[in-house]
Amino acid sequence: xxxxxxxxxxxxxxxxxxxxxxxxxxxxxxxxxxxxxxxxxxxxxxxxxxxxxxxxxxxxxxxxxxxxxxxxxxxxxxxxxxxxxxxxxxxxxxxxxxxxxxxxxxxxxxxxxxxxxxxxxxxxxxxxxxxxxxxxxxxxxxxxxxxxxxxxxxxxxxxxxxxxxxxxxxxxxxxxxxxxxxxxxxxxxxxxxxxxxxxxxxxxxxxxxxxxxxxxxxxxxxxxxxxxxxxxxxxxxxxxxxxxxxxxxxxxxxxxxxxxxxxxxxxxxx
Amino acid sequence: xxxxxxxxxxxxxxxxxxxxxxxxxxxxxxxxxxxxxxxxxxxxxxxxxxxxxxxxxxxxxxxxxxxxxxxxxxxxxxxxxxxxxxxxxxxxxxxxxxxxxxxxxxxxxxxxxxxxxxxxxxxxxxxxxxxxxxxxxxxxxxxxxxxxxxxxxxxxxxxxxxxxxxxxxxxxxxxxxxxxxxxxxxxxxxxxxxxxxxxxxxxxxxxxxxxxxxxxxxxxxxxxxxxxxxxxxxxxxxxxxxxxxxxxxxxxxxxxxxxxxx
Numbered sequence: 001x002x003x004x005x006x007x008x009x010x011x012x013x014x015x016x017x018x019x020x021x022x023x024x025x026x027x028x029x030x031x032x033x034x035x036x037x038x039x040x041x042x043x044x045x046x047x048x049x050x051x052x053x054x055x056x057x058x059x060x061x062x063x064x065x066x067x068x069x070x071x072x073x074x075x076x077x078x079x080x081x082x083x084x085x086x087x088x089x090x091x092x093x094x095x096x097x098x099x100x101x102x103x104x105x106x107x108x109x110x111x112x113x114x115x116x117x118x119x120x121x122x123x124x125x126x127x128x129x130x131x132x133x134x135x136x137x138x139x140x141x142x143x144x145x146x147x148x149x150x151x152x153x154x155x156x157x158x159x160x161x162x163x164x165x166x167x168x169x170x171x172x173x174x175x176x177x178x179x180x181x182x183x184x185x186x187x188x189x190x191x192x193x194x195x196x197x198x199x200x201x202x203x204x205x206x207x208x209x210x211x212x213x214x215x216x217x218x219x220x221x222x223x224x225x226x227x228x229x230x231x232x233x234x235x236x237x238x239x240x241x242x243x244x245x246x247x248x249x250x251x252x253x254x255x256x257x258x259x260x261x262x263x264x265x266x267x268x269x270x
Numbered sequence: 271x272x273x274x275x276x277x278x279x280x281x282x283x284x285x286x287x288x289x290x291x292x293x294x295x296x297x298x299x300x301x302x303x304x305x306x307x308x309x310x311x312x313x314x315x316x317x318x319x320x321x322x323x324x325x326x327x328x329x330x331x332x333x334x335x336x337x338x339x340x341x342x343x344x345x346x347x348x349x350x351x352x353x354x355x356x357x358x359x360x361x362x363x364x365x366x367x368x369x370x371x372x373x374x375x376x377x378x379x380x381x382x383x384x385x386x387x388x389x390x391x392x393x394x395x396x397x398x399x400x401x402x403x404x405x406x407x408x409x410x411x412x413x414x415x416x417x418x419x420x421x422x423x424x425x426x427x428x429x430x431x432x433x434x435x436x437x438x439x440x441x442x443x444x445x446x447x448x449x450x451x452x453x454x455x456x457x458x459x460x461x462x463x464x465x466x467x468x469x470x471x472x473x474x475x476x477x478x479x480x481x482x483x484x485x486x487x488x489x490x491x492x493x494x495x496x497x498x499x500x501x502x503x504x505x506x507x508x509x510x511x512x513x514x515x516x517x518x519x520x521x522x523x524x525x526x527x528x529x530x531x532x
Contacts, residue, residue, distance in 0.1 A: 025440035035447035038467070039455050043308075043315075046462035050312040188296055197304045204310055 007104060008112040015116025019082075019124070026124040033070040033129040040066045041137050055201035061228050062199070064140040067133035068224045069196045071126040075118050076158040076219040078194045079187055081166030082121070083114050088173040088183070100262055107251070107258055111163055118159040143229050150236060154223040157243035161218040164250030165190070171254060174261035195221040215246040292381075299385060301457065302327065316462035321396035322489055323459065328390025329413075329481040330456035333420030334449065335383035341425045343373045344432035345442040352439040357529050367429070367520060402489070409488045412502070416488075419505035420480035424449060426512035427475070433516075433523035452477040460486070460494055468494050472501075479508040 019026075041063055048059040057065065073079055087110060090096045099106055133139065142148050169186045176182060191197065193216035200211045200221045211217065222239050225231060231239045305327060309320045318326075347370050350356040359369045397403050431445025452475070460468045460482050471477040472494070479501075486493055487502035 022440055024438050025443065028438075028441045028443040032443045032447045032451070035451045036454070039451060039458075042463045042467070043458050046315045046458070047308055047312065050315065054311055185292075188300060192300045192303070197300065198307055202311070203307065 011112040012116035015113035016120045019120040030128045037070040060140045070129045074121040077162035084166045084170040087170040091173040114163045151227040154226040158219045160247045167254040171257040194219045218243040316459040318459040324393035327457045331386030334453040335386045336421035337424035339379045341428040348435040348439040348442045416484040419509040422509035426516035429516040430519045433519035436523035479505045
């Protein structure tokens with residue numbers, strides 16, 4: 001048991017280190033997230049000027065939401081998990097056969113690597129845009145260290161749900177070979193239903209109710225609401241349970257699909 | 271020819287192609303849904319009504335879609351410079367920029383242009399119904415001029431961004447700030463943004479010439495503070511200057527290119 005944990009710990013550290021080498025890409029990402037944060041902030045300010053307290057948010061809450069979204073894009077894989085392209089490429093070229101012969105579980109391997117990546121992105125691309133945003137815009141900060149900790153746990157769970165979603169997407173490549181179509185559809189779903197374009201609590205009626213029940217709500221809406229202190233006590237536990245349920249269901253689904261794929265599908269290439 | 275090759279290769283995986291085409295149709299649609307959701311809550315944003323915002327949306331989305339159709343492959347170049355496969359382009363007897371643009375040419379990108387045009391036409395119908403615009407021959411002529419100049423400006427920004435990749439292969443995302451970000455910015459009326467930001471997109475990165483300045487003229491609204499009234503007609507000129515700068519940047523980048531040797 002101990003050596004298995006050590007193995008996955010090493011894989012996670014590798015994921016962290018590997019992404020830490022892309023310094024230019026990180027700087028480029030921080031710049032892009034900051035620019036988008038500015039554009040979104042102004043559109044939200046116009047919206048909340050016209051409709052104060054929209055979705056139960058003050059303007060300061062809405063602005064915090066914008067910058068949380070920009071910070072979490074790569075951490076919670078709102079627009080792609082950051083690993084699925086590579087995994088799909090390995091499936092397409094047949095390199096996956098080598099991975100399957102390794103004495104490590106495929107899903108657990110990628111899970112660990114993604115956790116390391118996520119941790120790096122939190123430090124590399126999560127903190128700086130929020131810092132820039134807080135210098136220019138007057139947005140809500142958490143009430144205290146307890147809220148920061150609660151937020152961090154929600155982000156971790158969000159990152160796990162995101163991994164489970166993107167792993168499922170990648171597995172589809174076993175059947176479709178070229179995974180680009182599914183990736184794009186998943187990307188769109190993530191973009192819209194994570195609430196990155198507009199908070200899910202602003203979505204009207206049934207659309208809003210459905211959007212808040214879908215797994216993508218775990219990636220940004222739930223962490224943001226935890227950050228804004230909208231959950232306390234049992235409600236906070238309920239929010240975590242929502243994320244954890246989706247994580248378990250989706251990870252199990254990924255496991256099932258993986259088993260079916262490795263049993264049935266003929267691996268490409270020599 | 272390179273483009274034709276990629277079209278053939280795309281069509282090999284039919285199911286996947288259908289999905290990408292669909293998702294490209296939907297991608298701009300979601301942008302629009304957000305604007306629709308916003309207007310479900312308010313009647314005007316920054317003093318602009320829905321038909322006017324839809325007009326801004328349609329013009330920038332069409333221009334961006336056209337530029338993306340032709341130049342959308344450029345960000346891939348960073349990877350090719352890094353792994354050395356860029357060398358292939360230098361050996362073929364065709365302009366390098368044209369080859370890079372045709373690399374992985376995506377027929378699916380037609381979705382974006384189509385979406386932009388549909389919204390543009392819809393906004394024109396809405397504007398006609400609400401008689402918000404007093405059309406003159408000049409205004410009618412300005413719309414296609416704006417679309418083409420806008421596409422050229424976006425395209426030039428994409429080429430400049432790609433030129434940077436010769437030095438910094440991982441910096442492709444910075445270009446997104448100006449292209450996708452610019453497209454996003456121009457969907458909304460300039461009145462909602464800080465005036466420093468508006469001046470930035472007039473004088474520094476001339477995105478305002480894509481649609482803001484000509485569109486404000488068409489909609490019969492005043493130009494932002496400190497911008498001369500004639501600027502509404504300067505888009506083709508600005509597009510020309512952008513092309514010259516982009517050409518220069520590209521040639522400088524190409525000359526600085528050293529293969530990886532692998």
